[in-house]
Amino acid sequence: xxxxxxxxxxxxxxxxxxxxxxxxxxxxxxxxxxxxxxxxxxxxxxxxxxxxxxxxxxxxxxxxxxxxxxxxxxxxxxxxxxxxxxxxxxxxxxxxxxxxxxxxxxxxxxxxxxxxxxxxxxxxxxxxxxxxxxx
Amino acid sequence: xxxxxxxxxxxxxxxxxxxxxxxxxxxxxxxxxxxxxxxxxxxxxxxxxxxxxxxxxxxxxxxxxxxxxxxxxxxxxxxxxxxxxxxxxxxxxxxxxxxxxxxxxxxxxxxxxxxxxxxxxxxxxxxxxxxxxxxxxxxxxxxxxxxxxxxxxxxxxxxxxxxxxxxxxxxxxxxxxxxxxxxxxxxxxxxxxxxxxxxxxxxxxxxxxxxxxxxxxxxxxxxxxxxxxxxxxxxxxxxxxxxxxxxxxxxxxxxxxxxxxxxxxxxxxxxxxxxxxxxxxxxxxxxxxxxxxxxxxxxxxxxxxxxxxxxxxxxxxxxxxxxxxxxxxxxxxxxxxxxxxxxxxxxxxxxxxxxxxxxxxxxxxxxxxxxxxxxxxxxxxxxxxxxxxxxxxxxxxxxxxxxxxxxxxxxxxxxxxxxxxxxxxxxxxxxxxxxxxxxxxxxxxxxxxxxxxxxxxxxxxxxxxxxxxxxxxxxxxxxxxxxxxxxxxxxxxxxxxxxxxxxxxxxxxxxxxxxxxxxxxxxxxxxxxxxxxxxxxxxxxxxxxxxxxxxxxxxxxxxxxxxxxxxxxxxxxxxxxxxxxxxxxxxxxxxxxxxxxxxxxxxxxxxxxxxxxxxxxxxxxxxxxxxxxxxxxxxxxxxxxxxxxxxxxxxxxxxxxxxxxxxxxxxxxxxxxxxxxxxxxxxxx
Numbered sequence: 001x002x003x004x005x006x007x008x009x010x011x012x013x014x015x016x017x018x019x020x021x022x023x024x025x026x027x028x029x030x031x032x033x034x035x036x037x038x039x040x041x042x043x044x045x046x047x048x049x050x051x052x053x054x055x056x057x058x059x060x061x062x063x064x065x066x067x068x069x070x071x072x073x074x075x076x077x078x079x080x081x082x083x084x085x086x087x088x089x090x091x092x093x094x095x096x097x098x099x100x101x102x103x104x105x106x107x108x109x110x111x112x113x114x115x116x117x118x119x120x121x122x123x124x125x126x127x128x129x130x131x132x133x134x135x
Numbered sequence: 136x137x138x139x140x141x142x143x144x145x146x147x148x149x150x151x152x153x154x155x156x157x158x159x160x161x162x163x164x165x166x167x168x169x170x171x172x173x174x175x176x177x178x179x180x181x182x183x184x185x186x187x188x189x190x191x192x193x194x195x196x197x198x199x200x201x202x203x204x205x206x207x208x209x210x211x212x213x214x215x216x217x218x219x220x221x222x223x224x225x226x227x228x229x230x231x232x233x234x235x236x237x238x239x240x241x242x243x244x245x246x247x248x249x250x251x252x253x254x255x256x257x258x259x260x261x262x263x264x265x266x267x268x269x270x271x272x273x274x275x276x277x278x279x280x281x282x283x284x285x286x287x288x289x290x291x292x293x294x295x296x297x298x299x300x301x302x303x304x305x306x307x308x309x310x311x312x313x314x315x316x317x318x319x320x321x322x323x324x325x326x327x328x329x330x331x332x333x334x335x336x337x338x339x340x341x342x343x344x345x346x347x348x349x350x351x352x353x354x355x356x357x358x359x360x361x362x363x364x365x366x367x368x369x370x371x372x373x374x375x376x377x378x379x380x381x382x383x384x385x386x387x388x389x390x391x392x393x394x395x396x397x398x399x400x401x402x403x404x405x406x407x408x409x410x411x412x413x414x415x416x417x418x419x420x421x422x423x424x425x426x427x428x429x430x431x432x433x434x435x436x437x438x439x440x441x442x443x444x445x446x447x448x449x450x451x452x453x454x455x456x457x458x459x460x461x462x463x464x465x466x467x468x469x470x471x472x473x474x475x476x477x478x479x480x481x482x483x484x485x486x487x488x489x490x491x492x493x494x495x496x497x498x499x500x501x502x503x504x505x506x507x508x509x510x511x512x513x514x515x516x517x518x519x520x521x522x523x524x525x526x527x528x529x530x531x532x533x534x535x536x537x538x539x540x541x542x543x544x545x546x547x548x549x550x551x552x553x554x555x556x557x558x559x560x561x562x563x564x565x566x567x568x569x570x571x572x573x574x575x576x577x578x579x580x581x582x583x584x585x586x587x588x589x590x591x592x593x594x595x596x597x598x599x600x601x602x603x604x605x606x607x608x609x610x611x612x613x614x615x616x617x618x619x620x621x622x623x624x625x626x627x628x629x630x631x632x633x634x635x636x637x638x639x640x641x642x643x644x645x646x647x648x649x650x651x652x653x654x655x656x657x658x659x660x661x662x663x664x665x666x667x668x669x670x671x672x673x674x675x676x677x678x679x680x681x682x683x684x685x686x687x688x689x690x691x692x693x694x695x696x697x698x699x700x701x702x703x704x705x706x707x708x709x710x711x712x713x714x715x716x717x718x719x720x721x722x723x724x725x726x727x728x729x730x731x732x733x734x735x736x737x738x739x740x741x742x743x744x745x746x747x748x749x750x751x752x753x754x755x756x757x758x759x760x761x762x763x764x765x766x767x768x769x770x771x772x773x774x775x776x777x778x779x780x781x782x783x784x785x786x787x788x789x790x791x792x793x794x795x796x797x798x799x800x801x802x803x804x805x806x807x808x809x810x811x812x813x814x815x816x817x818x819x820x
Contacts, residue, residue: 008484012491019495019528023502026527027520034507034517052519066739067746069657089370089657089738089750092718 032103037077052103053082053112059096066090075102075112086114093119136194137202140282143187147238148272150180154265162258162330170254173261174245180268181242184235191228191281195221200292203283204228210294210714212685216305221295223308226429226444227281232309233425234271237316241268244320249341253331256338260327267319270451278444294685294714303363307356311383314353315421318386320345321393322418325411329466339400339410344775346397346414350390351771357383358642358764369721369736371655371752373760374646376522381504382424385497389417392493395486403483405472408463409490415459420497422452427504481552485539492532492539499528526650530583534590537643540636541567541594544601559597566596579652587647591640598633624779631773638767641759648756649732657738657750669753671733672696676704678744686710688722691737691747695726707737707749731755 033046037055040046055075061083064071071086071094084102094100094117104114154176161169191204195218200206208221208228223229241264248257275281298304321342328338360383361373374380393413399406426448463470502509503520510518545559546552570592571585579585602622609618623630658666660675667673676692688710696702705724712720726733731753738748 008487011484012487015488015491016495019492019499019532022528022531023499023524026524029527030521030523032519032521034519039516067659067741067748069738069748089736089748092720095717 037075037082038080041077041080041082047106050103050105052101052116053114054099054101055082057094057096057098057100062096064090064094071117075100082112083110084112084114086117088115088117091117091119136190136199137282137284140187140190140194141276141280143183143190144272144276144280144282147180147183147187147234148269148276150176150183151265151269151272154180155262155269158258158262158265162255162262165254167254170258170261173258173265177238177245177261177265177268178242180265180272181235181238184231184238184272187282188222188231188235191222191231192219195219198292200290201285201288202281203285204281206285206289206292208293208295210292210685212713213295213300214684216302217295217300220299220305223312224295224299225281227275227279227283229308229312230271230275230279230425230429230444231281233312233316234268234275236309236313237271237319238268240313240316240320241265241323244323244345249337252337256327256331256333258327259330260323263323263326264319267323270447274444274447278447292714294712297686297710297712297715297718297720298367300712301363301367303359303366307359307363310352310359311356314349314351314356314383315386315424317345317349317352318390318414318417318421321349322414325414326462329411329462329470332466332469334469336400336404336407339397342414343394343397343401346390346393347771347774350387350394351768351775353383353387353390354771355764355768357387358761362761365757366723366725369723371653371734371736371750371754373649373757376503376525378504379424379428381500382427385424385501385504386417386420388493388497388500389413389420392490392497393417395489395493399483399486403472405483406486406490407470407472408467411463411466411470412459413490413494415455415463419452419455419459422448422455426452482546485542485546489536489539492536496529496532500525533643534586537587537590537594537640540640541590541597543636544597544633559600562600563593563597567593581651583647584651587644591644594640595637598637602630602633621780623773627773627776627778631770631775634770634773635767636770638763638765638770641763641766643763645756645759645761645763648759649754652755653752655750655752657748660747660749661745662747668751670698671751671753673735673749673751675747675749678740678747683710685714686712686720689737689740691735691740691749693724693735693749695733695735703733705733705735707735709737727758729756729758732757 033049033051035046035051035053037053040051040053053075055077058074058076058081060074062073064073069088069090071084071090073084073086073096074081075084085107086102086104098119101118102112102114103116104112107113154173157169157173157176160166161173191202193199194202194205195209196215198205198209198211198218204225204227205221208224209218213221221228223232245257245261245264248260324338324342324345357380360380364375364380365371365373393410396406396410396413400410426445429444429448503524506520507517510516541563542556542560545556545563547555567589571589574585574588605622606615606618609622612618613621654669656668658668658673660666660673662675662677665672665674672695674694674696676694678689678691680687680689682688688708690706690708693705693707694702695705703726705726707724708722710720710722711718721736724735726735732755734752734754736750736752738750740747
C-alpha cells in the first residue's frame with residue numbers, strides 16, 4: 001500500500017465517521033416511538049417522552065372546532081381509551097370513527113397533548129375503491 | 136375495449152419472452168440474426184405497451200366506466216387534463232406508465248447500441264432490459280391489471296382524489312418515472328459490458344448520456360413533487376422526509392455520485408468497480424422506490440396501501456441485488472484499475488470526497504426510511520426517525536458538497552494542482568467572507584445562514600470567474616456573442632455541469648433560507664379585522680362561498696400590506712369536491728417574490744362565518760428553489776445535446792491564437808478525451 005492510498009482511505013474514513021456520528025446524534029434526538037394506545041398505557045417508560053400513538057377516534061366525547069384549532073376526543077385502543085387534546089390545524093379527514101396517528105406527550109393531568117395529527121388513511125389513493133365497496 | 140388492452144399486454148409479455156430467448160440464443164451462438172430478432176422484439180414490446188396505454192387513455196378520456204379503473208379514478212365532471220392524469224392516479228395505471236416508459240427507452244437504447252461491439256455484449260444488454268420489461272408486463276397483467284372490467288357499469292365514476300387535482304400532479308409522476316425507468320438503461324449497458332468481459336472503458340461513455348438523461352428527469356420530477364407538496368398539502372413545506380419522498384431521493388444521490396465518479400473512470404481508468412456498483416445500486420434503488428410506494432410497508436402520506444404487489448417487488452429486488460453482487464464479484468479481477476490516485480487535492484480526491492458524501496447521505500436516508508421496519512423487527516416496537524435525524528446529517532454534508540463545488544472549477548490534473556488551487560481560491564474566498572459578513576451585518580445571526588451564504592457565494596464566484604476568464608481570452612479573437620456560444624459549445628460537459636451546480640446552489644440557498652427563517656402562526660379573525668404578522672398587516676375582508684367545476688369552495692379574501700405600504704390580495708380556499716364530500720381540500724394562496732413567500736392557508740371557520748382561522752407562514756427565499764430547478768434543467772440539457780459545431784462539421788474550426796489555445800488547454804475537461812474516443816454509442820443512429 002502506498003502512502004497516497006492510506007491518505008485517501010483515512011480521508012474517506014474521516015468523512016464517513018463524521019456522517020455516522022451525526023446520524024447517531026440525530027437518531028438520539030429525533031426518534032419517536034410508534035405505539036398503540038394499549039402499549040402506551042401499559043408501560044410507564046413512555047409517559048415522560050414524546051411518542052406517536054395510533055388508534056381510533058371514539059364517537060363519545062368527540063369535539064372538534066376547526067376555527068379555534070382544537071379537538072378533544074378519546075383515542076380507542078384494543079381495550080383501553082386515552083383522552084387526547086389536540087391543538088393545530090384539523091386535518092380534512094378527521095372525524096369520529098377514523099383511525100388517526102397523533103404525536104405528542106402525556107401532560108400532568110393525564111391527558112395526551114398532541115400537536116401533530118395525521119388521519120391514517122393508509123391507502124389514500126385507494127379510498128375511492130373502499131367507498132365503492134362499502135356502498 | 137378491455138380485451139383490446141389486455142391483448143396488447145399479453146402480446147407485450149410474449150414479446151419480452153421472445154426478446155429474452157433470442158438474446159440468449161444470440162449470446163450463446165454469436166448469432167447476429169438472433170440479436171436482430173431480440174432487438175425487434177423489444178420494439179414490438181414497446182409498441183404493444185404503448186397500444187395498451189393508448190387504450191387506457193382513450194377509455195379515460197371517453198369516460199368508459201366499463202373499465203373498473205376509469206370508474207374508480209374519474210367521473211363525468213372531471214376536467215380533461217385531470218382525466219388524463221388519472222392514468223397514474225392508481226396503482227395499476229402508474230405501474231403501466233412505468234412499464235411503457237421503460238419499454239420505449241429500452242427500444243431507443245437497443246437500436247442505438249454500438250454496432251461495433253461484440254454480439255455477446257449487446258445480447259446481454261438486451262436480455263437485461265427484456266427481463267426488467269417482462270417483470271413489469273407480467274406484474275401488470277396478473278397482479279395489477281388496469282383493464283379489469285367493472286362488476287357493474289356505474290352511471291358515474293368515483294372521481295379523482297382532490298389532492299391529485301393539481302397541475303403539478305399531471306407532470307410529476309411521468310417525469311419521475313422517466314427518471315426511474317431511465318436508470319435501467321445504464322444498468323443494462325453495464326451488465327452487458329461486464330458479462331461480455333470488457334476490460335476497456337468504452338461502455339462507460341454510452342452510460343453517461345443515459346445517466347444524465349435519467350438524472351435530469353428524476354431531478355425535475357423531485358422538484359415538481361416538492362412544488363406539489365408545497366401548494367397542495369397545505370402545511371407550508373415542500374419536503375417532509377416522508378418515505379416516498381426519500382424513495383425518490385435515494386437513486387438521485389447515487390446517480391449524482393455516479394455522474395462524478397464516471398469522469399474519473401473516463402479520464403484515468405479508475406473507480407471501475409465502484410462505478411459498476413453505483414449503477415447497480417441506483418437501479419435497485421429505483422425499483423426499491425417503486426416497491427416502497429406500492430407495498431405499504433412504511434406509513435406515508437403518499438403510499439398506495441398494502442398489496443400483494445409488494446411481494447413480487449421484494450422478490451424481484453432480491454434477485455436484482457443477488458445478480459448485481461454476483462456479477463461484480465465475478466468480474467472483480469477485470470475491473471481492477473491499473474492506475475493509482477495522484478493526490479488528495481486533485482480532481483480524483485475531490486471526486487472521491489463527493490462520492491463518499493453522497494453515498495453516506497444515501498445510506499443515512501435509506502436507514503431512516505426503513506427504520507420503522509427494522510426497529511419493529513429487532514425490538515418489537517416501531518420507531519420513526521423524525522426530520523431532525525435527516526437534517527442533522529444532510530445539512531452539513533450538503534453544505535460541504537457546495538464547498539466542493541466552489542473548488543471544482545479550480546481543479547486540474549497534474550503536479551501543480553495544489554498550487555493552482557491555492558492561487559485560484561483567492562477571489563472565491565474573498566467573496567465568501569464578504570457574503571458571510573453581509574448576512575451577519577443584516578441581522579441574520581444564524582450560523583447556518585452565514586455558512587450557507589459564504590459557501591454559496593464562493594461557489595458562484597468560482598464558477599463565474601472561471602467562465603469569465605475563458606470568455607475574455609476568447610473575446611480577443613471573436614465577437615462576444617460568438618465567443619460565448621463557441622466557449623459553451625466547445626465543452627458542453629464543463630459548462631453544462633457548472634450551470635447544474637449553480638442551480639443546486641440556488642436550491643440550497645432557498646432551502647436554507649426557508650428552513651432557518653420560516654415563521655408560522657395561526658390567527659383567528661373576524662371579517663373586517665386585522666392582525667400583524669412578520670412585518671405584514673393581514674386584513675380579513677370577507678369570507679364567501681362559490682361554485683367551481685366539480686367542487687364547492689369557501690374562500691377567504693385577505694389583504695396583506697407590507698411595511699412599505701404595498702398590498703396584495705390573497706384568496707386561500709377550502710374546497711369540498713362533489714365526489715369527496717367527507718374531506719375538505721385546502722387551496723393555499725401564496726404571495727411570492729424573490730425575497731419570500733407569504734403563504735396563507737384557510738384552516739377553518741365557524742358555521743356562521745364569524746370566526747375564521749387562518750394559518751399564515753412567511754417562507755423566505757422559496758422562489759430560489761424553483762429558479763434553481765430551472766437553471767439546473769438548462770444545465771443538464773446542455774450536457775445532453777451534442778456539440779453544435781460537430782453537427783455542422785463543414786465549417787472548419789477557427790484557429791485559435793496561441794494565448795487562447797494555452798488557456799483552453801489549461802482547462803481540464805474532456806476536450807482531448809472526446810476527440811480520442813468515438814462519440815457515445817447512443818447519439819442518433
